[in-house]
Amino acid sequence: MAYAPPRPERGMPPIRINLYSDTQTRPTVAMREAMRGAEVGDEQHGNDPTVHRLCDRVGALLGKEAAMFLPSGTMCNVIAILTHCRSGEEVIAHRTSHILTSEGGAHAAFSGVQILGLPGERGLFTAEAVRAAIRPRTRYAPAQRLLEVEQTANIGGGTVWPLMQLEEVTAVARSEGWATHMDGARLMNASVASGIAAKDMAASFDSVWIDFTKGLGAPLGAVLAGSAQFVDEAWRWKQRLGGGMRQAGICAAACIHALDHHIGRLADDHRNAKILARGLRQLPGVAVEEPETNLVFFDPAGAGRTAAELIQRMRLQGVHLSLSGQRVRACTHLDVMEAMIEEALAGIRRELDTR
Numbered sequence: 110m111a112y113a114p115p116r117p118e119r120g121m122p123p124i125r126i127n128l129y130s131d132t133q134t135r136p137t138v139a140m141r142e143a144m145r146g147a148e149v150g151d152e153q154h155g156n157d158p159t160v161h162r163l164c165d166r167v168g169a170l171l172g173k174e175a176a177m178f179l180p181s182g183t184m185c186n187v188i189a190i191l192t193h194c195r196s197g198e199e200v201i202a203h204r205t206s207h208i209l210t211s212e213g214g215a216h217a218a219f220s221g222v223q224i225l226g227l228p229g230e231r232g233l234f235t236a237e238a239v240r241a242a243i244r245p246r247t248r249y250a251p252a253q254r255l256l257e258v259e260q261t262a263n264i265g266g267g268t269v270w271p272l273m274q275l276e277e278v279t280a281v282a283r284s285e286g287w288a289t290h291m292d293g294a295r296l297m298n299a300s301v302a303s304g305i306a307a308k309d310m311a312a313s314f315d316s317v318w319i320d321f322t323k324g325l326g327a328p329l330g331a332v333l334a335g336s337a338q339f340v341d342e343a344w345r346w347k348q349r350l351g352g353g354m355r356q357a358g359i360c361a362a363a364c365i366h367a368l369d370h371h372i373g374r375l376a377d378d379h380r381n382a383k384i385l386a387r388g389l390r391q392l393p394g395v396a397v398e399e400p401e402t403n404l405v406f407f408d409p410a411g412a413g414r415t416a417a418e419l420i421q422r423m424r425l426q427g428v429h430l431s432l433s434g435q436r437v438r439a440c441t442h443l444d445v446m447e448a449m450i451e452e453a454l455a456g457i458r459r460e461l462d463t464r
Contacts, residue, residue, distance in 0.1 A: 260295070318334065404439075
């Protein structure tokens, strides 16, 4: 089995409307200018002033003492779990969480933890589910060490965890002496959609990170935050995993630009997602999940097409969608305008009419 990503197929038309993921965004002209003018130094030796500015900004945004810049969100999750846990311990998370479904078994490979996947609607679990998962403290059971949530819940449909529910599940964790970690890949989407500040959503978590390569539109980078002690310990894992960088200010400048210019506009992505969902709902036989943020999941099986078939047919039209189980996932972002949504809907309608 091949593990490397495929190269673009020859003869395939260029992508005109990219609804595959918000990771597909291209840096704007203004972001590229910010990168070009960035003041830089050696990040690994603490000498990059732009990285320091970014980490200070994110620490304040998330209400944490300290933060560190990393190449990717997956590395944030890996380093956080390595810092919180020891080999043989257990992490409690939703069964569709990114750490279980999309990180290549990294946590088994690197930290030797096992992950207990909890059930729950739309990627969320309840305090009752956490209580039901508590193991007796005997030598026969793994020590439970960490509770993890994903905000927003990707496979759940871009679902926003309500603040009260976050506080309830973390209260159970704290009563058991567990640490808490938030995978905040799309935390800013959740904040914009709910009107609740990111630091309030992150307040009951020992560690949290945000990704700049999704709706915020930067070419790479994520920032992991927590207490000063947590970040100090996490730096050793950053070094071990090759996450220490050199003149990283070029990339940090893109992230600072995103903080200044790309947070408020996430509301545009959410609005476009609702427009897309509304249009899909008008197509006979298409089952559509109501989006809360920028992810739209739908199943065309009732219209006579499998999700995989529709995705392939739309790719021939230059519209890029993704597959999530038996559902189609469409993701809106800063490179997708409302007119593109209407064009994509027209293409989907044609494909379903000619099945």
